[in-house]
Amino acid sequence: MTPLLPISPHAYPIVAEDALQSLLRDFLASTSENTRAAYDGDLKRFARWLGVTKQAAVAQLLGHGVGEANALVLRFRQAELDAGLASATIGRRLSALRSLVSLARRTGMVPWDLEVGNPPSEPAKDMRGPPPEHVQAIFRLLEERARAGGPRALRDHALVRLFYDLGLRLNEALALDLEHVELGAAPTSLLVKGKGRRQRVRLELPESTASVLRAWLSARGDQPHPSVFQNMARAPAHAGGR
Secondary structure (H helix, E strand, O other), X not given: OOOOOOOOOOOOOOOOHHHHHHXXXXXXXXXXXXXXXXHHHHHHHHHHHHOOOHHHHHHHHHHOOHHHHHHHHHHHHHHHHHOOOOHHHHHHHHHHHHHHHHHHHHOOOOOOOOOOOOOOOOOOOOOXXXXXXXXHHHHHHHHHHHHOXXXXXXXXXXXXXXXXXXXXXXXXXXXXXXXXXXXXXXXXXXXXXXXXXXXXXXXXXXXXXXXXXXXHHHXXXXXXXXXXXXXXXXXXXXXXXX
């Protein structure tokens, strides 16, 4: 790892430990659940690059003056590019650092903001997905497995149906609890917490999707964990959770 930039004599005073803890707590609490996990991971990545703890990394960043702090983050950005990471991933990590420093400025810890921009975006990937005939072949296979029995096949069938019919992301489907499923009176629906949202939104289910979900929930039975989709790992220590 490249040696750290020295802190110049005119750098701002080192922030007190309790103030750092408060800053990190408030920063992560101000984001949605998914963003909070991502930003926390981004800060840990920055800390590993520096070779220190997360709190010490923030202390070093805020302890530099504006020029040295921007230079430090520029070097971090280049290290991530050299590691071959996607531009979007690097951009999110830089966004986490900029947002953290912005909160520090608003709360009077430093009088400046980070100005390091994101790396150029990469060309968009082909997001068209498989052709319809391939999707239908997947559903035929899932239906055959479900008819053959076994809760795992029913669970997988329901998951793939939600991905395709409602366009749910993996995390959105796995975050569903039983209380978020409304399969009683029509219209049947799910309460889904989408990316970047704090509140759940109601999505109506096609009847074909609702019937597959009913079959899985019947096979799932009365498990103590509230999640709709259960972990069916063979190891007892890992089975039964989300």
